[in-house]
Amino acid sequence: MLVGISAMSASAMMLYPLVAHAFHMSDLKAGFLLGASIHDVAQALGAGYSYSDGAGAIAAIVKLTRVALLAPVLAVVAMGLARWGGGGEGHAKGPGVPWFVIGFFVLAGINSFGVIPAVVATGAERVAAAMLAAAVTATAIRSPLSQLLEAGPKPLLVILAATLVAFGLALAAALLLIG
Secondary structure, three states: OHHHHHHHHHHHHHHHHHHHHHOOOOHHHHHHHHHHHOOOHHHHHHHHHHHOHHHHHHHHHHHHHHHHOHHHHHHHHHHHHHHHHOOOOOOOOOOOOOHHHHHHHHHHHHHHOOOOOHHHHHHHHHHHHHHHHHHHHHHHHOOOHHHHHHHOHHHHHHHHHHHHHHHHHHHHHHHHOOO
16 A cells, blocks of 8 residues: 555656646746645655645645644544543553654744744755655665565555545645746
């Protein structure tokens, strides 16, 4: 399943910026489209920065916000499942908010005050670009085609449908709702 998602995200990373260019999207619209519609963080950022630096920054915010929202959604689902399942004593306490989500919001908050020196921000951007390249490479290395073929077509069809729905909704929102 992860291999299929990675394959769709890699395809989207190459194709979606072309769609954004075809629609002559601003950095804001393109960044939203790419961050909201591509499944993997690394590919969403790669697509955003391939469009422009501005679109890449917006794609990063949108994608990481989308990832951050997984924690509260998961909490709501877990609470609902506990109610339906009768979650009594003996249930293990679930994990809290992931550390990277907390770190993202803390660093975004600090950065918004303008207290990070320019040399540190520039260094962080270079490190982030290198880490992004490493993440994309690692995903490709760890995604053997044989696993994709063993699963058969059904998981791929589900992934394709989810990919197309996410793209359609994000494209509609970018074109109709973002100024």
